[in-house]
Each structure stands twice: as C-alpha cells, then as structure tokens.
Amino acid sequence: MRSRLVHWAPTLLLPALYAADVSAEYGLNMPVGVTDVSKSVFDLHMQIFWVCAAIGVVVFGVMFYSMFMHRKSKGAVPAKFHESTLVEIIWTVIPCVILVAMAWPATTTLIEMYDTSESEVDIKVTGYQWKWRYEYIGEDVDFFSALTTPKDEIYNKAEKNENYLLEVDNELVIPVDKKVRFLITANDVIHSWWVPDFAVKKDAIPGFINESWTRVNETGIYRGQCTELCGKDHGFMPVVVRVVEQAEYETWLAEKKAAAQAEAALAAQTFTLDEMMVRGEQVYATNCAACHQPNGAGIPPAFPALKGSPIALGAIDKHLDIVVNGTPGTAMAAYGGQLSELDIAAVVTYERNAWGNDTGDNVSVKDVVTFKNK
C-alpha cells in the first residue's frame, strides 16, 4: 500500500520529473535504475528533494524579502515582536506532518528491500583486497572478478577507454526477471558492494553474512564500485554485472562449469618451466601485482619486494607457506582458498624465476598438494 502522496506527487511535479530525466543524461541525478526497487528509491529521492525545495523556497523567500525590504538603508524601523507561542507551535507541527508523510513510503520501500525470501538464484559475494569473488551457491561455479584497466591508462601513459576503472576480467552474470539473492561478506577488511542501477548497496564485513536481493527488469551491463574504504586500491575494485536472458544464463553457467572441470583436469598434467612461467605471470598480474608491483619491487615497508627476496630465493616450503596461509597481521592474504593448486604452483614458480630470481625451480601441483597436506 502506497500513501496518496506517492500518487499525486508525480502528477504535481511532472515538469520537474521531466527535468530530472533530461539531467540523468548529464549525470546530475541519481539513476532511475532497472529494478522496481530502484524506481521506488528514485521516487522517494525525488519526493524528499521536492519537499526540501519547497521548504527552501518559502524560508529563503522570506529571508530574501527581509533582506531587500527591511534594510536600514531603506529606512526600515525594527518591529518590537520577539515571541509567539502560536507561531512556534505551527512551525513545529507542520514539519512533523511532512515527516510522517515521508516516512510512510520510505517504510514500505524498506520493508520490500529487506524481503530476501523466495530467491531463485543465490550468489555469495566476498570482498577481498581488492577484488570480488562470486560463488553461485549449489552450482559449483566460483570465480574472482578484478579490475582490468591497464596501469598505463591509470598513469596517463595511454588514452583512457570508455569504461575506465569500471571494467573487470570476469563479470557477474545473472538472469533477467529472476529474484537473485546476494549473500555478502568479506575476507579481510570491510568492503561495500554497490550497483547503482539496482539500488543495492550492502557492506561486506568479515565474520558477517549480509543479505540483499534484486530482480532486474532489463538485460544489459551495469557497473558499480566498492564504496567502503578498504585500503590502497579501494578506488580500483569495480563491480560489473551482466544481466542476460534465462537461456543465455544457463549456457553461460554450463560453460563456466565445463571450464572449471577442464581447469581441474589440468592439475593432473605436468608443465614445463616456460609454460608455468606464462601461467604464473597471469596469476601474478591479477593477484599479486597490486602490492608487490609488476616488477617485483614492492612498496616497502608495507609491501615487501619479491625481487631478490630471501623468501623467493629460499626454501620452497617457506615460500608456499606465505602464499597459501598468508602472514597474519599484515596485508598478505592467505591464497590457499582463493587460488587453485595449479595457480599457486604457477605463481610460486613465476616468483622464483622472474626478475632475475633465477632459481630454476619448477613447482608442481603435487608439491602444493603435499605442502597443504603436511
């Protein structure tokens, strides 16, 4: 049930809403979005905006009237009044009534937003420094989504592309017109998962699982960002969601599953050092380079160098230990649960042979599994 205000406000404010539509193109206003909830939120936003604007016109109107008409230079003589209980009561009661009128539709929208029941797709969203992980619950599909904008664009060495800072390697894919529930948490610090077009923003907090949901009405690609300061690369962990038809979603899901199986099969193979170096470089670029830098020099003291480091040149087990279990109390995360055994083997191999760390070690999947089972 919506209050009457909600029904007559848009009619009254038609010209204004038109203006809002136009301004949306220039990024002046909140996006209307592509879900019923985001449209309700937009309506609430515009209602409270126009209420404020109307109050502003009255208050500032009286103020400017006094400033022009009651100035001393025009010979204004000050009046003597300085109290009126009736007036005070009036301007206490009227705002209260306006607030109740605003609170009503806000409450109904909020109740709707909190109803996460009867979802058709469930996705666990986990924030990491500085990427997102998406796990399709019950589907065995699980992947990371990280920024792909090249460093050269960030450091103004190359022209910035249209989706600068809002592009990722693996988009979250969800079906249109289905209720999708997000279970949101974090692995290290607090992050916040936001897609403006869905009006979904929920903090990802270690140790908590927050719930949110959406039902998107239109297919398309929707972009957002992390909105809770989460360290160095907070500005570089976008959220990209591709909304597709159900059939396309199912195809995609099947492909993802097949790819995961193929990936698992790879683990049984053996690779040459060169093959491992190629794979390791990719893994390094997505997971390690943000802190330890593409050239392995790190940003000491917070992010130590790997080039020539005693870890990368020392015992393999110690090296594996840091990658798999992380270093508690520092920014070094435990990658044991994030990367496949093959990727861990590849990245350790890469770190032990790149940038002049010529150990010649070719770490295999078997080494990683053995280490993990110790």
Place this chain on the structure above:
Amino acid sequence: MSTAVDINAENNHDDHEHHGPAKGIARWLFTTNHKDIGSMYLWFSFIMFLVGGCMALTIRAELFQPGLQLMEPEFFNQMTTLHGLIMVFGAVMPAFVGLANWMIPMMVGAPDMALPRMNNWSFWILPFAFTLLLSTLFMEGGGPNFGWTFYAPLSTTYAPDTVTFFIFGVHMMGISSIMGAINVIATILNMRAPGMTLMKMPLFVWTWLITAYLLIAVMPVLAGVVTMMLMDIHFGTSFFNAAGGGDPVLFQHVFWFFGHPEVYIMILPAFGAVSQIIPTFSRKKLFGYHSMVYAVASIAFLSFIVWAHHMFTVGLPLFGELFFMYATMLIAVPTGVKVFNWVATMFRGSLTFETPMLFSIAFVILFTIGGFSGLMLAIAPSDFQYHDTYFVVAHFHYVLVPGAIFGIFAAVYYWLPKWVGNMYSETMGKAHFWLSFVGMNLTFFPMHFLGLAGMPRRIPDYALQFADFNSIASVGAFMFGTTQLLFLYLVIHCIRKGEKATDQVWEGAEGLEWTLPSPAPYHSFTTPPEVK
C-alpha cells in the same frame, strides 16, 4: 587619578602579577588568563585550518583530472584521513573552545574562567597531540590511512604501525576537550553575574553549556574505542577481529555513538554565535529565545539516539533501520525551529550587512541546504544510494564549512574589535566573505551531482563521467583555500593599525561584553555587573 593607579600597580607588581600579562614567552607558556588562552586556541586552530586545508588542496589537485598524477593511492588515503582528523579535532573544536574562553566570562560577567590552571593545561596538550599525529607522516609506513572514521579492521589488523601514535594523539585531544568542557560548565554554572538566571543567558553561552555536556558524554567513548583498538593491536584481544570472535560492526556502533554527538559539538556553538549576531544587525531581539534554547537541548538529546544512520548499509535489522530513520528525521524539527526563528528575527528588522552578518546569513542559507541533504540521507532506502558517495561528502561539508567554519568567521569578525580594540577593514572582510562564499559553493555544490551520479568517496581516481564536476570542485577549492590568507592578513592588519573601536562596537549589540571597554581589560569583570 591615573597616576595613583599607576603607582599602585608598580608597588604591588612583585607580589601581584595578575595586574597584567607577564613578559615574553612566559606569558604564553604559564598564562592562566582566559583571553591569552583563548587567543592561543584561536591561533592554533587557524594554523591547523591551514595545515588541514593544504591537505584538502593536495586531495583536490590529485582529483582535478582522472588518472593518478601527483601521488600514489597510499599517500592519498593519508591525506584524506589527516585532513578529516585535523579539521575536526584541530581546527573546528579548538576554535570554538577559543571563542568560549574569550567570550563566556565576558558574557556572563565573570573575571575569568573558573579553572584557569586547567585551562592552560588543556590548551598546551593540543600542540603535542597534533605534533604526535602529524609526525607519523615522516615515519616508516606513513601516517594513518584508514579514513578519519578509522573503521576496524582496516585501522587495526591492516593498519600501518604508526596507528599507535594516532591512538595516543586522539587520547590527548580527548583529555584536552574534556578539561575544556569541565571548565566551561564550571564557569557558566558558578560564575554568572548576580541576576543572570539560566534563561537570561546569551544563546552563545547556552549552546556552549550544552556542547560541553555533549563533550563530557562522548569523548570518553572515543577514548574507549581507541583503547580497544590499542588492545587489539598490541595485546592480542579481539574486540573488532572477527577471526578471534570479535565484531567489526561493534567498532562502528561505538565510534558513531561518539561521532554523531560530535557533529553537533561542531555546530551548536556556531548556532549560538549566529543567534548573537543576527539580532545585532537586525536591530531586533532574537525571535523565540525560549524555543531556541529548547531546540538546542532537543537536538543534543536526539544526537544520542541517531548514531546508526551512519550505518544503514552494515546490515542492521529492519526494526533498527526504521528506528534510526525515524529518529533522524525528527532532528529536522528542532533544527527547522531554529532556522525559522532566525528568519523571523530578520523579518521586519532594520538590517545592515557588515561582514559578521554576511557570514551569518550565508550560514543560515547554506547550513539549511546541508540540512536538506541530511534529511534526504535520513531516508534509509535512498541512503543506500547516497551512502559513502560524494553526496555525503557534499552534505557534511555543507554543514561544516558554511556551518561551523562560517560560524567561526562570523564570530571572529563580530568580536574581534572587542578583543583588539580596533576595527577590521570592512572592505577586506567583505572580499573575504564573497570569495569564500563563491569558492565554497563552487567546491562543494558539484559534489552533490557527483555523488548522485555514483562517485564513491575516498577514491584517488575516478571514472571518466565524473571528470567535469571534479575539475570545477578543484578550482573552487583553490579559490576558497587561498582566500583564507586574506583573512590572516586582515586580522594582522586589524591588530596593528585598525581604526579605534568604540566600546559598543555595533549599533544594535546587546549584552555584557559590550559594556566593557575595547579592547577588553586583561581581567574581564573584577566587580560583577548587575543583570536586570
């Protein structure tokens, strides 16, 4: 007659130092005089305002264009963090304490503050606290980089080692604030002139009394939360560490239980100053004195039960969300009453527009705009879209810059002739006002659009659609920032060679402070005045 006084002063000089200030540096180090301490607070806060301002300009310079040009994200985060901490704890709060020191004894008809030695100590803690905080910038690992709200675990498990210096810095600032607050309360409750009942006190005194109670209530909570961080970092506790059974959200509850009253600590004294200034230049009594007092008290009370509106996205239960939404919306009522009363005071007055009045009028208009965006933020479903975006940055800068800072400027211009005995240059004052007004709006108004269009706060680089408004904001920021040097010049010029001020200073001014000569004597009221 005058000779007699001089002889008397000379004879007693050795054993009665309180006839005038001591000489040299000792005057400032050991002073127990409310005016000296007030001046030191004001100068200190102005220096911090410039330091924090330079940090803001560093931020705006980086954000002038997309891409990383001038600094790495790590340093950018240190700048945003220190800018916030310094402006809140170093610029705004000490400025208000400085005003309180100068004005409260003069406004209630007292000779000095009630606890002068503690007064000295509470000031002298501050330079050390901020040296401690700022020194972290030069240490290995850099300064605090987790935002002025220092959410755990980013500020505990993942913080640079220098966080311990930050924690002790905050402890010291807290001790200073609490002592300042005790002093204000003791002075107001014990040292009013005969006949000055509570409901006859000037509003600046009232707002400071209430602010002081807020400080005493919440600064220990801040001390508690940083101590819990300290324990987590060094002594193996897990208050905020989920892996050890702790709760990162607990940090936010405790922090904002301090943090929300804190924002009223930064605005209530400005309400008070503006409530003195608008009647003076309207030549008409303040409309609705009683309701103004009740409104401030209501705002102070409500400030304790709205803290979780900063946390609408952390996953509060629905009922909690609704409670904090309703309570927050309620604050609009007493705040509205105050604005309406100021407007009613101006209505059918006889207005002139000297610099303090210009700043006060801008205060009412722009603070109200900040209040409007605050009301929008209170609507929880919409807040999901606004939260942690530039819309929030625009909101709190609209209440803090034209709110707190313009309030401080208005108060300084209003009382400066009484402090130094000279008039400031009205031309320069007006130039300072208009440049600040335009610069400030140019900086912060576009941030509303940026936030609504989806730009998160605290990011060193942004997507291309945000480029235009960011450039405008940066231009405005440099305009606002450099204008403040004009203010510095104006104040020095006023002290050195301004025109002599009369005792009354302003035609419409009322209150005990205007019965004293200009400049006010070293000891304000040695004989209590009679208030009718």
